[in-house]
Amino acid sequence: MANEVFDKLIDKGAVWRGHGTVQRAAQVEPSGWRALDECTGGGWPRAALVELLSSGYQGLPLLLPLLARLSRQSRWLAWVAPPHLPFAPALAASGIDLQRVLLIQEVSEAQRLWAAEQMLKSGSCAVVLLWPERLQNVQVRRLQLAAEQGDCLGVLFRRLREAAQGSPAALRLKVAPSPLGLDVAVLKRRAGWGGQGCSVRLA
Secondary structure, three states, X not given: OHHHHHHHHHHOOOOOEOOEOOOOHHHEEOOOOXXXXXXXXXXXXXXXXXXEEEOOOOOHHHHXXXXXXXXXXXXXXXXXXXXOOOOHHHHHHOOOOHHHEEEEXXXXXXXXXXXXXXXXXXXXXXXXEEOOOOOOHHHHHHHHHHHHHHOOEEEXXXXXXXXXXXXXXXXXXXXXXXXXXXXXXXXXXXXEOOOOEEEEEOO
């Protein structure tokens, strides 16, 4: 019985073993970038919340291989209040099926948070991308719980100044442009230490 409880805690990312990282294949979705997978422990965490922190909402290119793969499935790819209208030809060129993209815009901050929470826990979305203006930890926690309930990946694009704040998100990445792509620093990761970093070559 004790072993079953311990295994469940490991599956939820609640336990970390000092001799190494506990990470099961079912807990992550490969990102499509080898360097990113190596520094995050396998890729994007499933049924969890991810924060991409940057000075100008960089980080979307890191998600494109995953979005392309998920768009070939039956669930929606939801975009909630992006700062700019997604450029459809570029998404299609990345392999994303535009018929699986759901866009919500022109809504208030309260409405976007409500919409994101509902879609995360609905079970109808594979991923929910959200560009919040401001968030309190209790709101991030609600989104994290909704992602777990709906078996959905939630991605928050946040300002770099919020990196110093604590967060219940499963994975927090600081993203900065580099000459050939993006530099990524892991601030927090599930079932492992932060502090790792990598460069993802996009060209």
